[in-house]
Amino acid sequence: MSDATSLEARLPVRRAGIDTYGQAVLYLHASCPVCRAEGFVALTRVKVQCESREVIALLNVVTGDWLSPEEAALSGAAWNALAPAPNALAKFAHAEVPESSHALHAKVMGSTLNEDQFRSLMLDTLSGRLSDIELAALITACAGHRLTDAETVALTRAMIDVGERIDWGEGIVLDKHCVGGLPGNRTTPIVVAIVAALGYRIPKMSSRAITSPAGTADTMATMTTVDLDVPTMRRVVEREGGCLAGGGRLQISPADDVLIRIERPLGFDSEGLLTASILSKKAASGSNHVLIDMPVGPTAKVRSAKAADTLSKRLVHVGRELGLNIKVHISDGRQPVGWGIGPALEAHDVIAVLENRFDAPRDLRERALEVAAGLLDMLPYAQAGSGRRLAEEALTSGLAWAKFLAICEAQGGFRKPGRAHYVEPYLAPVTGYIHHINNLLLAKIAKLAGAPLEPTAGVFCTLKEGHRVERGTPLFYVHARSPGELKYALDYVRHHPDVFSIAAEPL
């Protein structure tokens, strides 16, 4: 017998025109008969049903006059999940207690969970049956050292299970991942081009930026189409060996994306969750040999050699349990990589390296070669140490650049990244040597200038730690789409002169 009480309460639904960043919110007027009849109050979790679809949404009660008592409004996320037909009526009921709440409770109280329990949790995470505060509780209950290795394996398998899996058939499928936190570290397009140019399969999926000024998908989107579905991606990889797709339309470990939405603002680094997040994406996307670039530095995601060591061990161990060959490449995460920070500015750096231009940023080239070499050295029949030579040959010969253009063509055509209309330098306030560059502040300036939403916006800086600057010469340039944004980013720098630490003595 279904909940017949909800049969009586049907209302037309419309978009509220309120962006709640992925949170499903339902707006009902305080005088709405449904509120009264169902005993709904603000923050009640309501199951909204429309034909065969449903969404669990958080109720906000409206007393203003923008909503009539005879209708319901939905936030963007709720609207997309429900996808109501025109003039469709929705019905409303209290959301049932999610099936996984026993498992959640057990984990919160300190129990060890099995794969079935984690699968139930991931299903409810994905469907929105667990609320944001319940997700925060789950993340906390798994934080610190509260996930055993066996639980990490179980959680990773559960994350894989609730999404799509891509099967590339027999043979080696390469992949790389960067643990992140380093502006401008845009090695992926170069690595994919090198590896695919050498004839290996590397079907790379990347994400858009969440808190940074650019993600690989943002940078690639300035040069080609990245929003591929699985059949298109498969066609590109079959033709070119590699691809540079965004993950937006793919349901690869989608529960992880929901957890990340809560983890980011919480700012916890939890070894177990991070491992499950990285490896579930890799396993579900069908790769089997993965190099993980792990920049270590005071403002990177991994902050100490010790943290890098324990995380590496966990990644390799859990990977092995899942049938993945994992290698961790520890790199220097102290200062930005390349010259541009922002989607198009990073794309120009990538192109300069691939074109072997004399003015290409050397650190980006070197890092890309290191990662590509590390990946090639993982191949079962690789000659020890031959990866570096192969990677350099592919790059300097122009084969990598040709492969990059071919991949872009296969994805829908290559186009040159744009340039910002407004560019202004920030001048060094003193003469001296650069002792330290604050990654976090530099990324913030790029974001204030409009990155990543505005692809051409960002920061351009050719200086590195140890370089000497003269007072009054440019330290870096701010790129923006409008004079207002330009001014805004520069004002911020003027009030935060500690982006660059400049001292009289050499480093």
Add this chain to the structure above:
Amino acid sequence: MSDATSLEARLPVRRAGIDTYGQAVLYLHASCPVCRAEGFVALTRVKVQCESREVIALLNVVTGDWLSPEEAALSGAAWNALAPAPNALAKFAHAEVPESSHALHAKVMGSTLNEDQFRSLMLDTLSGRLSDIELAALITACAGHRLTDAETVALTRAMIDVGERIDWGEGIVLDKHCVGGLPGNRTTPIVVAIVAALGYRIPKMSSRAITSPAGTADTMATMTTVDLDVPTMRRVVEREGGCLAGGGRLQISPADDVLIRIERPLGFDSEGLLTASILSKKAASGSNHVLIDMPVGPTAKVRSAKAADTLSKRLVHVGRELGLNIKVHISDGRQPVGWGIGPALEAHDVIAVLENRFDAPRDLRERALEVAAGLLDMLPYAQAGSGRRLAEEALTSGLAWAKFLAICEAQGGFRKPGRAHYVEPYLAPVTGYIHHINNLLLAKIAKLAGAPLEPTAGVFCTLKEGHRVERGTPLFYVHARSPGELKYALDYVRHHPDVFSIAAEPL
């Protein structure tokens, strides 16, 4: 140097007319120059400043036309916190990382915190600098057995410190508390009347219902004014020895109220947090001898004798550290107490007991006498076991009723609780013996009928476990303000006939 970037962005603020139940939400239009300039996106935590006041609010981005790009709107909670003057302009900036985030991070990672760290956490909890998901993380990090006794003491002291404290001067100050979960268990007004009639001080503060059909403050509000400030409460207690105030206007352990807002939907019972919650309120309100009524049953808050035992020990231990004399009274929490469930219906039960009416519910009378006796036996010079006799005398002599009326008079005057316009019975579907009454479902029916917002709404039921019923005779009555709500609650019962388990054999 303050954040000068925010100087440029000032907007008029208005009420959004959206109730988010205590959550401070800021609404800005997507085209609002402040959004773009500050780099705000949906769910950014924004510091809104207006003259000397500020509030940390969660941003929702509006694309609809009910908000202009040239203004900002605030949810009820945010509006009340900011209290802007007419035509005042507000400025907006990214909220700083809260001071307590180190302590939060440490607790999440499994560290033991000291009192200073808990105080920092409680200050940020109270001010809204910690977001809901951060509060959920804190609660989870303190759940299970993750708070030591010493930490529980430290947390309780921190909760007391960040609120007001009432000092009643020298001498004994009595109080009682019920751990909850039992509909109709409205002993407090009777206990206070008895104890105060005997000449002892019992300045009782009670809360409104949060998830139940009635709290003591809801029931008292049907008979007198409960929304007292501290000076009024002090006057009432000085004159009558006791009071029956609501806690709404008092800042007694206010950080606990914020945590409760998150704990309720999470539904965790955590011994340490529950202990801190109860004892911080008691200590801050100035009582020193407290009897805690702990109903134990499968649908009560405390579900087993073992759980009752460990919670009791923790309450007594932490109480001692805080200078409180705590006694725990374990009671039967299997079925509802009294006849009415809902504010006014429970008030009628209370009055019937106080008036010694022949038709008063005996179980409520007995429970109130037990609690009053237990409290009186805590008095330093009490003769062992004399409490029961004293309590009965105060009640049967009519002294307690007179004291109750006097307290109501002092609080603003006594009035009779109302009666619902619409009353309809639910008839027994079969003949047999009542084996079990589901507290949770019965409470839900009372809420569907309109309680506690509508004071006269609720459920009236004189049957108890073991009673025999004939098919077609009333099992209980639903009271409602409107025919619609009446029908709605009765429909629910018809679809959930398991509220009462009726079997052919006697219990």
